[in-house]
Amino acid sequence: MTDASKPGALDGVYVLDLSRILAGPTATQLLGDLGATVIKVENPKTGGDDTRGWGPNYAKGLDGAATDLSAYFMAANRNKQSIAVDISTPEGQDIVRQLAARADIVIENYKPDGLVKYGLDHATLRKAHPGLVYCSISGFGQTGPNRDKPGYDLMAQGYGGIMSLTGEPDGAPMKVGVGIADVMCGMYATIGILAALRHRDATGEGQHIDLALVDAQMAWLINEGCNFLTSGQVPERRGNAHPNIVPYDAFATNDGHILVAVGNDSQFARFCDAIGAPELGRDARFVTNLGRIEHREALIPALRPRLAAMSKAEVLDKLQAVKVPCGPIHDLAEALGSDQAQARGTVIKVPRADVTDGHVRLLANPLKFSATPVRYDRPPPRFGQDTQAVLATLKSEKSQDN
Numbered sequence: 001m002t003d004a005s006k007p008g009a010l011d012g013v014y015v016l017d018l019s020r021i022l023a024g025p026t027a028t029q030l031l032g033d034l035g036a037t038v039i040k041v042e043n044p045k046t047g048g049d050d051t052r053g054w055g056p057n058y059a060k061g062l063d064g065a066a067t068d069l070s071a072y073f074m075a076a077n078r079n080k081q082s083i084a085v086d087i088s089t090p091e092g093q094d095i096v097r098q099l100a101a102r103a104d105i106v107i108e109n110y111k112p113d114g115l116v117k118y119g120l121d122h123a124t125l126r127k128a129h130p131g132l133v134y135c136s137i138s139g140f141g142q143t144g145p146n147r148d149k150p151g152y153d154l155m156a157q158g159y160g161g162i163m164s165l166t167g168e169p170d171g172a173p174m175k176v177g178v179g180i181a182d183v184m185c186g187m188y189a190t191i192g193i194l195a196a197l198r199h200r201d202a203t204g205e206g207q208h209i210d211l212a213l214v215d216a217q218m219a220w221l222i223n224e225g226c227n228f229l230t231s232g233q234v235p236e237r238r239g240n241a242h243p244n245i246v247p248y249d250a251f252a253t254n255d256g257h258i259l260v261a262v263g264n265d266s267q268f269a270r271f272c273d274a275i276g277a278p279e280l281g282r283d284a285r286f287v288t289n290l291g292r293i294e295h296r297e298a299l300i301p302a303l304r305p306r307l308a309a310m311s312k313a314e315v316l317d318k319l320q321a322v323k324v325p326c327g328p329i330h331d332l333a334e335a336l337g338s339d340q341a342q343a344r345g346t347v348i349k350v351p352r353a354d355v356t357d358g359h360v361r362l363l364a365n366p367l368k369f370s371a372t373p374v375r376y377d378r379p380p381p382r383f384g385q386d387t388q389a390v391l392a393t394l395k396s397e398k399s400q401d402n
Helices: 024-032 088-102 122-128 151-159 180-201 214-220 223-233 265-274 278-281 289-296 296-308 311-322 332-335 340-346 387-401
Strands: 014-018 037-042 059-060 066-070 080-083 105-108 135-139 207-212 248-253 256-261 326-328 347-351 359-361
Touching: 014 024, 014 088, 024 037, 024 105, 024 135, 037 088, 088 122, 088 248, 088 387, 105 289, 122 135, 122 265, 135 180, 135 311, 151 180, 151 214, 151 311, 207 214, 207 256, 256 311, 265 278, 265 289, 265 311, 278 296, 289 296, 311 326, 340 347
Parallel strands: 014 037, 014 105, 037 080, 105 135, 135 207
Antiparallel strands: 059 066, 248 256, 256 326, 347 359
């Protein structure tokens, strides 16, 4: 599963993780997967990262009882060491400063200026460590009229516009089924950190990365965002349909639903032939994608009965035979159990001796490197499990310095 003989791309990079919940932990997990050493600081007053208590699914201990390893927490916290430190105390602040002195990267998601009173903000730490790459994640960023408002994924999806595009046309605005604003913010954080790290390595100069959930969410409005900026027209919800490609949607068959994604005009002609509707492929209204967009309300109702008369397997076989993009709609058991997922190693088992089965099952990092493979050296940590070891290392280093 993990080739320990090969180096990670970020071997030797030290990350101090002061974040919690999902956006920051997503970024630090990615850095850990790439070989960085990640020290996750958790609050002993609250029992650690909030998501440790976000059930209902938990890894079970050897006694059969639920541990503090919730499925949610485990999704974003492998390859980290957990230490329990109360940063509201002088002792805790001193420990974090010692860790920052070793760190290449600090990442935090407190409210703007929330760490100033502890002397752990960017401005304070950079005076002692000018090469530090410091990433702050918040709901609305360090500036702007909403800077002091709290930010959760749901609010970011609502404020940033993606919910207005998601759901059926006559239904309510709908969030994406997972915390995609948080996850994508974590992705942007990782990219920003790696860019700042390269700059630091070239110049010795660290910097502050100011990243907002809402900013990141608006950035990935992609084509719909540019559709609005180009036309001035506010996009509408289309369910599974596409604003710029027709037909590109979910369709009912006589035993379930399938997906069809016709990307160009020649595919559309082959699609119509395959489903026994060649006249639609020759109809002047539909022969170009621009025409199909303009006449969407006439085309889609004409297609649905043709597809509804066939089975899923029949439609997929016919379309795949003529190279028209199509596919099934899997539930998670089907997706993660598919032969493709198995071939690509999508699900991993990471050993953890104190849980039933002796391992936890996690979603793999999708990156495939030829020289510096992703590593899964550490399972998601129990709360504070590495506190003594990390503090002993700091004490040893301090005595050597003296």
